[in-house]
Amino acid sequence: MTHSDRSDTARLLTPADVRRLAERLGIRPTKALGQNFVIDAGTVRRIVRASGVGPEDVVVEVGPGLGSLTLALLPHVRRVTAVEIDPKLAAALPGTVAELAPELADRLEVLAADAMRVAELPGPDPTALVANLPYNVAVPVVLHLLELLPSLRRGLVMVQSEVADRLAAKPGSRTYGTPSVKAAWYADVRRAGAIGRNVFWPAPNVDSGLVELLRRPAPPTRASRQEVFAVVDAAFAQRRKTLRAALASWAGSAPVAEAALRSAGVDPSARGEALDVTAFARIAEEGPAGAP
Known part of the structure; x- marks a missing residue:
């Protein structure tokens, strides 16, 4: 039919x-x-x-x-x-x-x-x-x-x-x-x-x-979905802050957050709203051991 x-x-x-x-x-x-x-x-x-x-x-x-x-x-x-x-x-x-x-x-x-x-x-x-x-x-x-x-x-x-x-x-x-x-x-x-x-x-x-x-397939990344989503949640919890400041609690400190961002090729003074999902995945890959 x-x-x-x-x-x-x-x-x-x-x-x-x-x-x-x-x-x-x-x-x-x-x-x-x-x-x-x-x-x-x-x-x-x-x-x-x-x-x-x-x-x-x-x-x-x-x-x-x-x-x-x-x-x-x-x-x-x-x-x-x-x-x-x-x-x-x-x-x-x-x-x-x-x-x-x-x-x-x-x-x-x-x-x-x-x-x-x-x-x-x-x-x-x-x-x-x-x-x-x-x-x-x-x-x-x-x-x-x-x-x-x-x-x-x-x-x-x-x-x-x-x-x-x-x-x-x-x-x-x-x-x-x-x-x-x-x-x-x-x-x-x-x-x-x-x-x-x-x-x-x-x-x-x-x-x-x-x-x-x-x-479509998830972005290719070594980080798990949960790890990527933890970065996303932290970035938008205080969306007016720079990522260096917004990710400080996730990373353990602002300097560690800045290092992770630079390693991921992301400007630490950017805000979460500027990043696509693949950029968040790169940050999660660079996350410090023990980050949520």
């Missing part, structure tokens, strides 16, 4: 469907779980198109909620593993899919779990991450899954617009920081569009953005 043959075999949720399902389950969207349900079918179709997934892909979806994006994904992919922290929503999702897309129900696996605490996923290795992520945990979830699942080749996530800017920022920009560098360890990251507020229920008081991630 071709991609186009399968494109319309799931009925997508309407705004009325979303409210009806929420009422049936006694669900009131909570800020604590970052719940803003997508009620616009055009938006979920757009996300699926932009994600580039196809018939062979195994998709991990975090925070499927009532199933708007899940139903849009299922016709196009081999399988969706949906990770949902809310037990009520997790329990209801298979029934929603069975009702609206019965011929696709066997492509769905639901895991009732906190994505940040998941150590492994059931079924075949996922190849893509496609999700409308809760704003308050978007960055740690993305980084955790990229580390946990080396089989992930690509991702498309919807996050708060400011978070999208930070994830996709390049060195030298005002929004460049820890999330930018850590995401760049795993993938090429770019903004992939803006999403308005009126496609959600309830409408959030912030705009959203799409972020595309394409996996």
Whole structure:
């Protein structure tokens, strides 16, 4: 069956469907779980198109909620593993899919779990991450899954617009920081569009953005990921300071930090926002014995 043959075999949720399902389950969207349900079918179709997934892909979806994006994904992919922290929503999702897309129900696996605490996923290795992520945990979830699942080749996530800017920022920009560098360890990251507020229920008081991630090898380095990330954390903990000063606690003293920076070919008077991930990796390689 071709991609186009399968494109319309799931009925997508309407705004009325979303409210009806929420009422049936006694669900009131909570800020604590970052719940803003997508009620616009055009938006979920757009996300699926932009994600580039196809018939062979195994998709991990975090925070499927009532199933708007899940139903849009299922016709196009081999399988969706949906990770949902809310037990009520997790329990209801298979029934929603069975009702609206019965011929696709066997492509769905639901895991009732906190994505940040998941150590492994059931079924075949996922190849893509496609999700409308809760704003308050978007960055740690993305980084955790990229580390946990080396089989992930690509991702498309919807996050708060400011978070999208930070994830996709390049060195030298005002929004460049820890999330930018850590995401760049795993993938090429770019903004992939803006999403308005009126496609959600309830409408959030912030705009959203799409972020595309394409996996690439980590920078070649003798340092471990943990060692590189320790340098990144130290550099941006006091981002207004020069690297010589910011890395003093990491290195043990400012003079030792300066020596490590010079050995790595980095100007000690530079700031963290000027460095790309490969420069941080070089600094970590030069780190003194016993540095965190």
